[in-house]
Amino acid sequence: MKRPTTVLLTALAPVSWGTTYAVTTEFLPAERPLFTGLMRALPAGLVLLTIVRVLPRGVWWGKAAALGALNIGAFFPLLFLSAYRMPGGMAAVVGSVGPLFVVGLSALLLGQRPTARSVLTGFVAAFGVSLVVLKAAGALDPVGVLAALASTASMSTGTVLTKRWGRPDGVGPLTLTAWQLTAGGLLIAPLALLVEGAPPALDGRAVGGYLYLALANTAVAYWLWFRGIGRLTATQVTFLGPLSPLTAAVVGWAALGQALTPVQLAGMALAFGATVAGQLGASGPRTPARSFSFTAPNPREDAADLTQPAPRR
Numbered sequence: 001m002k003r004p005t006t007v008l009l010t011a012l013a014p015v016s017w018g019t020t021y022a023v024t025t026e027f028l029p030a031e032r033p034l035f036t037g038l039m040r041a042l043p044a045g046l047v048l049l050t051i052v053r054v055l056p057r058g059v060w061w062g063k064a065a066a067l068g069a070l071n072i073g074a075f076f077p078l079l080f081l082s083a084y085r086m087p088g089g090m091a092a093v094v095g096s097v098g099p100l101f102v103v104g105l106s107a108l109l110l111g112q113r114p115t116a117r118s119v120l121t122g123f124v125a126a127f128g129v130s131l132v133v134l135k136a137a138g139a140l141d142p143v144g145v146l147a148a149l150a151s152t153a154s155m156s157t158g159t160v161l162t163k164r165w166g167r168p169d170g171v172g173p174l175t176l177t178a179w180q181l182t183a184g185g186l187l188i189a190p191l192a193l194l195v196e197g198a199p200p201a202l203d204g205r206a207v208g209g210y211l212y213l214a215l216a217n218t219a220v221a222y223w224l225w226f227r228g229i230g231r232l233t234a235t236q237v238t239f240l241g242p243l244s245p246l247t248a249a250v251v252g253w254a255a256l257g258q259a260l261t262p263v264q265l266a267g268m269a270l271a272f273g274a275t276v277a278g279q280l281g282a283s284g285p286r287t288p289a290r291s292f293s294f295t296a297p298n299p300r301e302d303a304a305d306l307t308q309p310a311p312r313r
Helices: 003-017 020-028 033-052 060-073 075-085 086-095 097-107 117-131 142-166 173-197 203-230 232-238 243-255 262-277
Strands: none
Touching: 003 203, 003 243, 020 033, 020 203, 020 243, 033 075, 033 173, 033 203, 060 075, 060 173, 060 203, 075 142, 075 173, 086 142, 097 142, 097 232, 117 243, 117 262, 142 203, 142 232, 173 203, 203 262, 243 262
C-alpha cells in the first residue's frame, strides 16, 4: 500500500479519538474515568484476542506488557487524571507536545537525528492546538500538569518502542494491538475497582457509548495506529496526533452547538498545516506493505509462529 493511503488510514485513529470527549459527556456515567478507560481497553483487547487466537511467547510476554502499560494502562489513567485536575483545553495543549517527545526519543532509541524542520513543526502544531482549545483559566494545578506530561511521555515512549521492537515474525498489527489492549486493561482493572468501587448501573445510552469506545474508538483505532507505526516513521505517526483535538473542536461545533472563533479557526489551520508538514520529506520503513484486513486477518501475518526474535527497526 502506498504511503499516502497508509497516512490517511493511520489518521483515522486520532480522528476517532477526537470524538471521545463528546461521547463521554453525552452518553456515559459522570465521574468514572477509570471505569471508562477499563471499558475502552479490556473488552476491545479480549475481542481481538478471540479473533487472532494468538498469545505472546518468550520475551514478548514482557514486551507486550510493557507496551500495553505505556500505550494503554498508564496512559489512560494519567490522561483522565490530568483532565479532572485542570481544564481540558490545557490538558490538550500539554498533550500536543507529543511530537517533540517522539522526536527526542527517536534520536535516543532509533538513531534518527532530529531536524530543525521537525522541531519547528512540532512547536507550530502545539501553538495551533493552543489557539483552538486554550481558554482563560485560573492557576494551573501542578499535579494535573505533571499527569498530562506523564501521559504524553508514556504514549510517546510506547510509540517509539513499538517502532524499535517491531513484531515477532508471523505476527501482524492486529495481534500486537490485542496484546497491548488486554495487558493495559488488566492493569487498569484493579485500579478502577480500588479507586472508584463497583461498576455503575448502565442504561441503553451508556451501553451504546461504551460499545462505540471499545470497538471503533479503541479496537479499530489502535489497530490502525500500531499498523501505521509499522509502516511509517515514528515522527510521521505522532504528527497525526493534533488531529484529535481538532476533531474534538469540530464535533463540539457540529454536534454540541459550540461556537468557533476566528482565532480558533486560525489555530486549526496552523495545526492542520503542521500535521501535513510532518508527513512531508520523510520516507517510511522499507518493509513491504501487508494486505488491509480487519475481520479476516492474514494467517501468515497473525498466526502462531512466534519463535523468531522480533526485528529491530
